[in-house]
Amino acid sequence: MSAPAPRPSRIVLLGPPASGKGTQGRRLAEAFGLGYLSTGALLREQVENGTELGRQAEPILARGGYLPDDLMNPILADWLERKNDAGWVLDGFPRSLPQALFLEEWLADHGHSLDAAVSLEVPFGDLLERTRNRVECPACRWSGQKSQLVSGELCPKCGSPAGPRADDDEENFRNRHSEFTTLTGPAIEHFRRAGILHAVDATAPQDQVAADILASFASAEAPN
Incomplete structure (x- = not known):
């Protein structure tokens, strides 16, 4: 009987x-x-704290753009250095094929490799409706839908006031979705060709999506 495959420890979402x-x-x-x-x-x-990075990022984020690689890659590398050999899930990186290649090169230089990429797939219309109802807590960074707020305004995780994100207007969403299609699409295809992509239908309720993601890993680990 073959030993079970190790659980993934480096995942991009x-x-x-x-x-x-x-x-x-x-x-x-x-x-x-x-x-x-x-x-x-x-x-x-970074924007809220008025840091140098925040000042450079603010106008780009305000129009729904992605930060250029020369800004984003050093931020990510610094975080990875501080994590040392610990495993992680990266949400929002890479956003482009060059960033994907940068991450793979950084990992190779440190004796590691990327274990898996998870792609959440949702139709455009569903995404637009979610954006119109999305809220975030500035205190603990919980994010979700208006219907999840306590008493219509409080974060269900920490109880602080939560509300719409400043960058969540419809024009901004359309810009970000267009950039996702153009820039991130090639990164997703790169991971698909590498055989490490887990594509998951994310239109179901949150618990079901979470279960489906874990099931995709279990399926990948199952012996032939």
Whole structure:
């Protein structure tokens, strides 16, 4: 009897805006006992704190754009260096094929490789509706839908006031979705060709999507 395949320890989570990356990324990291990084939340925090990076990122994020590789790659490399050899789930990186290649090269230079890429797939119309109802807590960075708020305004995780994100207007969403299709699509295809992509229908309720993601890993680990 063959030994079971080891659980993945380095995972990237890909998907269009409002596909549920934040929710599913945290759940996946918790299920496998891994660290978690939301690059979007990290950048919004930099903007709110008025850092140099935040000042460079703010106008790009305000129009729904992705940060260029020469800004994003060093941020990611710094975070990875601090994590050392610990496993992780990356939410929001890579957003382009060059970023995917950068990540693979960085890992190879440190004696590691990427174990899996998860792609959350949701139709455009569903994503637009989610965006119109999405809220985020500035205190703990929980994100979800208006219907999940306590008393219509409080974060269900920490109880702080939560509300719509500043960058969640419809024009911004359309810009981000267009950039996702153009820039991230090739990265997804790269991981598909590499044989490490787990494509998951993310239109179901959150619990079902989380279960389907874990099931995709179990299926991949099953002996032939």
